[in-house]
Amino acid sequence: MSYLKSYKRLNRIMLDESFEPLISWGLRMALSGTLPIVWGLATGRLNDAVWITLTAEAISWVEMKGSFAWRVRTLLTGAALAIDFAILGTLTGLNIWLSVAGMFVVAYLSTLLKNIGDRASGLAICVYLLYIICNAYPEKNISDIEHRLILIAIGAIWPVFVGIFISLLMPAEEPFRRQIALIWRAISELVETISKSGNDKNARAASGELYVKENAVRSAIDNSYQFYRRMAHQVNEKDTSQYQLSLLRKAAGLVAVNVIAMGEEMEHIAVRELDEELRVKAATLFSALKEAVSRISVFVITLKPEEKLLAVSQINRLKKLTTLIASYSLPENEQQTRAINRILQLTGRTIKLMESAIQRMEHMGKDQPVYRSYSFLKTLFVLKPKYLLGSLRVLFNTSSFTTRYALRSAIAATIGLFIYKWFNVDHGYWIPFSVMIVIQPYFGATFQKAIDRVVGTVLGGIAGSLLLHLPAGLHIKEGILFLTFVLMVYFVRKQYAVAAFVITLNLVLLFNLEKEYNDSLMLTRAICTVGGALLAVVSGFALLPTWDKKWLPSHLADAVYSNYEYFVATFYSSTRVTQWTRYKRSVESKNSNVFDSFNRYMEEPGKEKSEIYYDLITCNVRITRDLNNIHLEQDEKKLAQTAYATPTQQVKIDECLTLFNAVLKQLPALNSAIKMDIREAGAATPFLLDETQMISLEKLAIELKALQDDLGK
Numbered sequence: 001m002s003y004l005k006s007y008k009r010l011n012r013i014m015l016d017e018s019f020e021p022l023i024s025w026g027l028r029m030a031l032s033g034t035l036p037i038v039w040g041l042a043t044g045r046l047n048d049a050v051w052i053t054l055t056a057e058a059i060s061w062v063e064m065k066g067s068f069a070w071r072v073r074t075l076l077t078g079a080a081l082a083i084d085f086a087i088l089g090t091l092t093g094l095n096i097w098l099s100v101a102g103m104f105v106v107a108y109l110s111t112l113l114k115n116i117g118d119r120a121s122g123l124a125i126c127v128y129l130l131y132i133i134c135n136a137y138p139e140k141n142i143s144d145i146e147h148r149l150i151l152i153a154i155g156a157i158w159p160v161f162v163g164i165f166i167s168l169l170m171p172a173e174e175p176f177r178r179q180i181a182l183i184w185r186a187i188s189e190l191v192e193t194i195s196k197s198g199n200d201k202n203a204r205a206a207s208g209e210l211y212v213k214e215n216a217v218r219s220a221i222d223n224s225y226q227f228y229r230r231m232a233h234q235v236n237e238k239d240t241s242q243y244q245l246s247l248l249r250k251a252a253g254l255v256a257v258n259v260i261a262m263g264e265e266m267e268h269i270a271v272r273e274l275d276e277e278l279r280v281k282a283a284t285l286f287s288a289l290k291e292a293v294s295r296i297s298v299f300v301i302t303l304k305p306e307e308k309l310l311a312v313s314q315i316n317r318l319k320k321l322t323t324l325i326a327s328y329s330l331p332e333n334e335q336q337t338r339a340i341n342r343i344l345q346l347t348g349r350t351i352k353l354m355e356s357a358i359q360r361m362e363h364m365g366k367d368q369p370v371y372r373s374y375s376f377l378k379t380l381f382v383l384k385p386k387y388l389l390g391s392l393r394v395l396f397n398t399s400s401f402t403t404r405y406a407l408r409s410a411i412a413a414t415i416g417l418f419i420y421k422w423f424n425v426d427h428g429y430w431i432p433f434s435v436m437i438v439i440q441p442y443f444g445a446t447f448q449k450a451i452d453r454v455v456g457t458v459l460g461g462i463a464g465s466l467l468l469h470l471p472a473g474l475h476i477k478e479g480i481l482f483l484t485f486v487l488m489v490y491f492v493r494k495q496y497a498v499a500a501f502v503i504t505l506n507l508v509l510l511f512n513l514e515k516e517y518n519d520s521l522m523l524t525r526a527i528c529t530v531g532g533a534l535l536a537v538v539s540g541f542a543l544l545p546t547w548d549k550k551w552l553p554s555h556l557a558d559a560v561y562s563n564y565e566y567f568v569a570t571f572y573s574s575t576r577v578t579q580w581t582r583y584k585r586s587v588e589s590k591n592s593n594v595f596d597s598f599n600r601y602m603e604e605p606g607k608e609k610s611e612i613y614y615d616l617i618t619c620n621v622r623i624t625r626d627l628n629n630i631h632l633e634q635d636e637k638k639l640a641q642t643a644y645a646t647p648t649q650q651v652k653i654d655e656c657l658t659l660f661n662a663v664l665k666q667l668p669a670l671n672s673a674i675k676m677d678i679r680e681a682g683a684a685t686p687f688l689l690d691e692t693q694m695i696s697l698e699k700l701a702i703e704l705k706a707l708q709d710d711l712g713k
Contacts, residue, residue, distance in 0.1 A: 001219065006293070007644055008068040012466070015671060018178075018181075018298070018301050018302060019178065019181060019182055019185060019297075019301060020182075020493075022489055022490045022493065023486065023489075023490060025064070025489045026315055026487065026488070026489035026490050027064065027066075027486055028060060028159075028162060028166060029057060029061070029159075029485045029486070029489055030482050030483075030486050031162055032054075032056040032057070032059075032060045032158055032159040032162050032483035033056050033057045033481075033482075033485050034478070034481065034482045034485065035158075035663040036049045036052040036056065036057050036154075036155070036158070037050075037053055037478060037481065037510075038478070041478070041631025042390035043615050044175050046347060049070070049147065050511065051151040051152060051155060052151050052152075052155035052158065053155065054129075054130075054133060054152050054155065054502060054510065055082055055086070055130065055151075055154075055155025055156050056155045056156075056158050056159045057125045057485070057506075058078075058082055058125050058129045058130055058511075059075065059078045059079055059082055059122075059126055059155075059156060059159040060159045060485075060666070061122040061125045061161075062074050062122030062163075062166065063121075063122050064163060065175055065178075065179075065227060065609065066169070066227035066228075067172075067175055067176070067227070067228075068170075068172065068370045069169050070175075070227060071163060071167045072164060072167070072500075074122075074123070075159070075160045075163045075164065076160060077123060078122065078123050078126045078156075079126075079156035079157065079159075079160050080156075081123055081126045081127050081130075082126040082127075082130045082147070082152065082155075082156050083153060085127050085131040085134075086131070086148075086149070086152045086443050087101055087129040087134075087149060088106070088131055088134075089102065089130060089131040089132065089133070089134030089135035089138075089147055090134045090135070090138055090145055090149070091145075092135060092138075092524070093134065093135040093136065093137070093139075095136045095138065096418070096421040096422065098566065099135050099417060099421055100417055100418050100421070102131065102135070103131070103135075103410075103413055103414045103432060104410045104411070104413075104414045105336075105416040106127055106128050106131045106407045106413075107128065107406075107410040107413035107414065107432075107435075107436060108123040108130075108407065108409070109127060109409045109410050109438060110125075110127045110128040110407040110409070111124070111128065111402075111405055111409040111410065111439075112402065112406050117462075124436075127660055128413075128432075128433075128435070128436045129464050130152070132417075132429050132432055132433050132436075133429065135150075135417075135429070136427075136428075136429035138655045143377075145648040157177075167370060168369070168370045168371040169369055169370070169371070170369065170370055171367035171368065171369055171370075172367060172368055172369065172370050173242075173245060173367050173443045174242045174301075174367065175227065176224075176227075176228050176242070176245050177245065177300050177301055177303075178301055178640075179220075179223060179224035179227060179228065179249075180224060180245060180248055180249050180252060180300055181295075181297045181300040181301035182220045182223070182224075182297075183217065183220040183221055183224060183249065183252040183253070183256070184252055184255075184293055184296050184297030184300060185220075185294065185356075185470060186216045186217040186219075186295075187215070187217055187252065187255055187256050187259060187293050187297075188290050188291075188293040188294040189213055189216065190214060190216070190217055190256070190259055190260070190263075190288050191214040191259055191286060191289050191290040191293060191646050192286075193209055193210055193213045193263075194259065194262060194263040194266055195209065195283065195286035195287065195290065197263065197266055197267075199209060207618065210263055210480065211595055211618075211621065214260060215595060215596070216478070217256045218589060218591075218592045219592065220586050221249075221252075221253055221256075221585065222585075224310075225585075228245075228246075228249075234535065234549065235707045240363065240364060240365060240681055241364050241365070241367070244360045244361070244363050244364040245360070245364065247356075248357055248360040248361065251354075251356055251357045251360065252357070253314060253581060253584075253585075254353055254354050254581075254632070255293070255350055255354065255357075257584070257628045257629075257632060258346045258347075258349055258350045258353070258632065259289075259346075259350065260625060260628070261342075261346050261625065261628070261629050261632065262343050262347070262424075263341040264622075264629075265340075265342045265343050265346075266339070266341040266343070266623060267431050268335050268338075269336050269339050269340065270336065270337060274331065274336075275329075275331075277328075278325070278328055278330075279326050281321060281324060281328065282325065283597075284321055285318070285322070285325065285343075285347065288314055288317045288318045288321055289318055289350070291314045292311060292314035292315050292317075292318055292354060292707045293354070295307055295310045295311035295630030296311045296315055296357055298311075298358075298360065299311050299358070299361065300361060303361070303367065304404070308358060308361070310552065311354070311358060312358065315351055315354055315355060318347065318351055319351060322344050322347050322351075324346060325340070325344060326341075326344055326391060326469075326514070342549075342692075348549070349632070349636070354417075357650050361571065365457055365626075368400045368580050369632060372447045390711065391569070401441075401546065401551070404453045404544045404546060405546065406545055406548070407440045407490045408439070408539055408540065408543050408544045408545075408546075409436065409439050409539075411539065411543055411544075412439060412535050412536055412539035412543065413435045413436055413439075413481075414432075414434050415431065415535060416431040416432035416434075416435045416531075416532055417429075417431070419431060419531075420432065420528075420638075424475060425524070425528065426520075426521070426522075426524050427524050427525055427528060428528055429528075429530055430525055430528035430532060431528045431531050431532040431535070431557075431604075432532065433532065433593070434457070434528065434529045434531075434532025434533050434536070435452060435532045435536045435539075436531075437453060437534040438450045438453050438532065438533045438537070439536040439539065439540065440540070441546060442546055442548070443537075443540040443541055443546070443605075444538075444600055444603045444604060445600075445602065445639055446536055446537055446540040447537055447540070448532040449496060450534070450536055450537045450604065451497075451509070452458060452496040452497035453497075453500045453502070453529065453530055453533050454529060454530050454533050455501075456496070456497045456498065456499065456500025456501035456502075456503075456504065457500050457501070457504045457514075457525070457526065457529040458526045458529065458530075459501050459504075460500065460501040460502065460504025460505040461504050461508060461522050461525045461526050461529075461532075462522065462664070463505055464504060464505045464507075464508025464509055464522075465508065465521070465522040466509075467480060467508075467509065468501060468509075475503060480505075480509065481506065481509045481510065484503075484506035484509070485506065485675050486504050488502040488503045488506060489501045499636070504525075508525075514703050515560045516597055548597045548598070548600045548601035548604060549601055549604060549606070551597055552594070552597045552598060552601045552613060553670035553671060554670065554671040554673075554674075555590070555593050555594040555597045556594050556613065556616060556617065557667045557668055557674050558590050558593075558671065558674070559587065559590040559591050559593070559594045559617075559620055559669040559672035560593075560620055560663065560664075560667060560675060560707070561664065561667060561676060562586055562587040562590045563587050563620055563623050563624055563627070564660050564663075564664060564676075565583065565586075565587075566583040566584070566586075566587050566624070566627050566697070567627060567657070567700075568657075568679045569583055569661060570583075570627055570630065570631065571630075571645075571653050571656075571657070571685045572654060572657075572679055572683045572685070574637070574683070574686065575686050576634070576686050576687050579630075580631045584624070584628055584631075586623060586629075587624050588622050591617070591620060591621050591624060594617055594620075595617055595621075598613050598614060598617055601613070603659070608616070612710055612713055615706075615710050616710050616711065619703050619707045619710065620707065620708050622699070622703050623657045623704065624698055625704045626697070626699050626700040626703065627696075627700070629691075629692070629693075629696045630693045630696050630697065632694045633690060633692050633696075634687055634693070637687075637690070638674075643688040644684045644685060644686060644687070644688065645684060645685035645687065645688060645689055646688065646689075649685070649694065649697075650684060650685060652694070652697055652698075653685055653697065654681040655701060656697065656700055656701050656704060657679065657680075657681050658681070659701060659704035659705060659708060661678055661680075662680075662708055663704060663707055663708050663711065664676055664678055666711040666712070667711075669711075
């Protein structure tokens with residue numbers, strides 16, 4: 001039994017690695033960081049090897065998620081930043097005022113990079129880590145500076161070579177497939193949450209968990225667009241793989257909309273009141289749906305025929321279950337019967353989308369390795385100037401929010417460096433280093449990360465210092481150093497306290513491979529880390545603070561107005577909107593932002609919290625869902641484009657517009673800077689609504705009235 005459990009655990013780890021290759025990332029970092037140490041031990045130049053390893057480690061924090069071209073550009077950018085700021089740190093290290101000025105610039109730029117997201121958070125480490133360490137160990141002689149820079153350049157080139165070599169061996173479309181597979185996996189978790197919602201006594205808790213899972217799906221979709229922006233209609237059909245994968249991503253998004261609509265229908269079903277046999281069949285239906293979606297996610301990333309077979313098997317099982325439930329004697333309660341029939345209808349549509357998803361993967365063909373699919377000419381265009389200019393525009397396209405965060409980080413890190421330099425604190429560079437790691441855009445996140453950082457760092461420092469007792473000849477420290485490279489990457493997204501422990505252990509071993517155990521050094525590191533974390537927390541509270549009590553109303557106003565634009569585009573365009581998912585993505589992203597802001601708001605210090613925001617947010621989310629459902633129904637119809645809404649339907653649509661306009665008049669109270677273009681009734685809706693769409697429209701009118709009342713409060 002224990003053997004079986006171990007096998008399942010190992011299989012689960014390997015499956016997770018397929019979706020998010022953290023172990024592979026850790027091994028890449030370990031390879032980049034350990035081989036220079038081996039060279040240093042073999043040649044007696046361990047001090048030089050440490051500088052090479054430090055630079056390689058910084059660049060290896062750059063996460064390689066996107067296409068081969070994206071990876072090459074990012075790695076080369078990381079190498080360039082590491083060299084540039086290593087030079088800056090080395091040249092300013094002998095003067096306290098130049099060091100402080102340089103720290104301000106470095107911290108400001110690093111924070112802007114971190115704020116961009118996964119694409120550039122690793123680049124931020126290249127900037128501030130190399131600056132801080134090189135500034136702490138400056139060189140006086142030109143020859144020593146040149147020697148240092150040669151070591152840094154070698155340390156920069158080595159991980160770039162390793163990263164490019166590994167990327168050349170990967171299947172060309174694997175990164176895109178992985179992003180899509182993560183969407184399907186998030187949908188499977190959403191299905192599981194919906195299946196449990198009918199059994200939860202706490203409706204609000206169930207609703208909150210549902211929003212969390214819905215946001216996870218939205219985040220997965222948004223992440224895929226960060227690396228692959230082109231939609232299906234923008235991709236050339238001759239580029240078979242990209243075209244089919246774009247359609248596959250679109251299918252995943254539509255499946256998510258259908259699943260969310262099922263969740264809405266579940267709210268109208270009293271599960272405990274259903275006949276036991278029907279309840280079992282319904283539970284099995286959601287179980288089969290979850291398993292089918294999950295198997296598709298695995299098939300998309302692995303391309304294994306057996307996974308395709310399992311996915312098809314679950315889809316066929318789902319078809320049989322829908323037939324069985326449809327033939328079953330449904331409850332006399334009209335509302336519950338309508339909800340069950342609607343769920344069966346949505347399941348049927350989801351089945352078609354899943355079948356088309358599998359066909360997309362078949363049409364895509366075999367995924368060739370990069371070195372076989374990338375021509376030399378195509379590789380030469382990897383470094384187009386437009387990509388650099390585009391990245392610079394994104395970097396410096398700052399809002400007041402990002403500017404405040406960057407200034408807060410810059411001032412806190414600069415104070416930390418000044419304290420270290422002014423009082424000549426031994427190994428005091430850990431103060432600004434801890435500030436840059438701990439400080440986050442929001443106070444709650446900064447406080448939590450400070451706790452994790454302090455606990456992990458203190459324990460890691462103790463463990464590392466004790467390991468320095470080991471005899472150097474056994475090379476156990478070098479072996480543990482290799483292991484820490486893997487573990488710190490593996491845990492950085494899962495348990496930050498553990499990651500902080502391993503990172504500290506790594507740095508202690510790296511800088512002390514030839515040194516003896518020193519109690520005072522361990523204590524100094526611990527004090528500096530605590531001081532840096534405390535400085536980050538205090539700055540988050542007192543220095544240009546970002547409180548969601550202030551930002552939540554603005555986020556809410558943006559989300560409501562985005563829904564308004566979605567509504568107007570749906571009902572008042574001159575022709576039927578075919579690319580409606582563009583509006584859907586925009587409004588759902590803003591709904592996600594306001595929901596995250598609300599969660600942070602509830603965790604902020606202070607007693608006075610208005611929970612009416614929760615009602616406003618959920619009301620706005622339901623409006624989005626109603627609009628989505630109207631478009632889903634429209635996509636199923638084959639009516640001519642000349643069909644317009646009937647006069648009765650148009651009256652209801654215009655009534656909703658009037659209600660929406662009344663809501664918009666209240667938005668300046670939430671965000672005085674919001675710019676709005678208010679539409680008046682007059683144009684006819686360019687499609688005829690069926691019964692299901694009219695029900696969604698009635699629900700939309702109810703939600704608008706509730707939204708107007710709650711905003712008034």
